[in-house]
Amino acid sequence: MTTSLLDPLRQCALEIHDAVSGQQRRGYSGQRPTQYHLDLAADEVALRVLTGAGFRVVSEESGITGQGAFTVVVDPIDGSTNCDHGIPFYATSLAVMKGDELVAGLVMNQATGTSFEAEKGAGATRDGLRIATSGQTEVAKSIMAFSGLPPRHLGWAQYRALGAASLEICLVADGSLDVYGVAQRSTLNPWDYLAGLLILREAGGVAVDYHDEVLETSAEVVRRPVFCASGELLTFMRSVGTI
Numbered sequence: 001m002t003t004s005l006l007d008p009l010r011q012c013a014l015e016i017h018d019a020v021s022g023q024q025r026r027g028y029s030g031q032r033p034t035q036y037h038l039d040l041a042a043d044e045v046a047l048r049v050l051t052g053a054g055f056r057v058v059s060e061e062s063g064i065t066g067q068g069a070f071t072v073v074v075d076p077i078d079g080s081t082n083c084d085h086g087i088p089f090y091a092t093s094l095a096v097m098k099g100d101e102l103v104a105g106l107v108m109n110q111a112t113g114t115s116f117e118a119e120k121g122a123g124a125t126r127d128g129l130r131i132a133t134s135g136q137t138e139v140a141k142s143i144m145a146f147s148g149l150p151p152r153h154l155g156w157a158q159y160r161a162l163g164a165a166s167l168e169i170c171l172v173a174d175g176s177l178d179v180y181g182v183a184q185r186s187t188l189n190p191w192d193y194l195a196g197l198l199i200l201r202e203a204g205g206v207a208v209d210y211h212d213e214v215l216e217t218s219a220e221v222v223r224r225p226v227f228c229a230s231g232e233l234l235t236f237m238r239s240v241g242t243i
Helices: 003-020 035-054 082-083 165-172 190-200 231-239
Strands: 057-058 063-065 071-078 092-098 099-107 114-118 122-127 143-147 156-160 180-184 206-209 226-227
Touching: 003 035, 003 071, 003 092, 003 099, 003 114, 003 122, 003 156, 003 206, 035 057, 035 071, 035 092, 035 180, 057 190, 071 082, 071 165, 082 206, 092 165, 099 165, 099 190, 114 190, 122 190, 143 165, 165 180, 165 190, 165 226, 180 231, 190 206, 206 231
Parallel strands: 057 071, 143 156, 143 180
Antiparallel strands: 057 063, 071 092, 092 099, 099 114, 114 122, 180 226, 206 226
């Protein structure tokens, strides 16, 4: 792989930023449950840029479009409610797959411009600087984040629920968080986690689905993954089972 594979992803994320500016507080589109007007605006840009670059696209908002040797799995705006309500934590998540292999990923915080990137075997970066997980191994010292509400305290130092899975996974990758997982019957789709998954792995982190389902997939299926800064924390999270 070469860094040129990331170029259309960068272009896509930047153009989405411009497209959603001024779309806040417009509310739901009325076309699909929980879909905002800003989601439609972002998806229109994603399809134009990515199919124009020769990619097959799997989007949260519009399903499968186009064809090509590479597939981009995209959440045009991850954290749409945050975006619509002016909470500065929402992202564009773009993952490139060649067949069943996850080969490149980009997650851009559209509120701040902070960009996380990775290519398989080449490490992970935040705004161009190499990142690594915290390496934390002790649950009692860990800061954990969740999709959904944990039904019980697992012994963490602190926990967060920030509302944008792709970014929360990237915060495990750069050492800001130690664990990100799903709770209380919450699930994630591939467009929620694939880009973050590669970034996490390239930063030294580990992830698994609680039911041992394959995480690298461009199919429209749900998963229950957990993402950790170390193998020790992953072992602990698996030991407590789905929460």
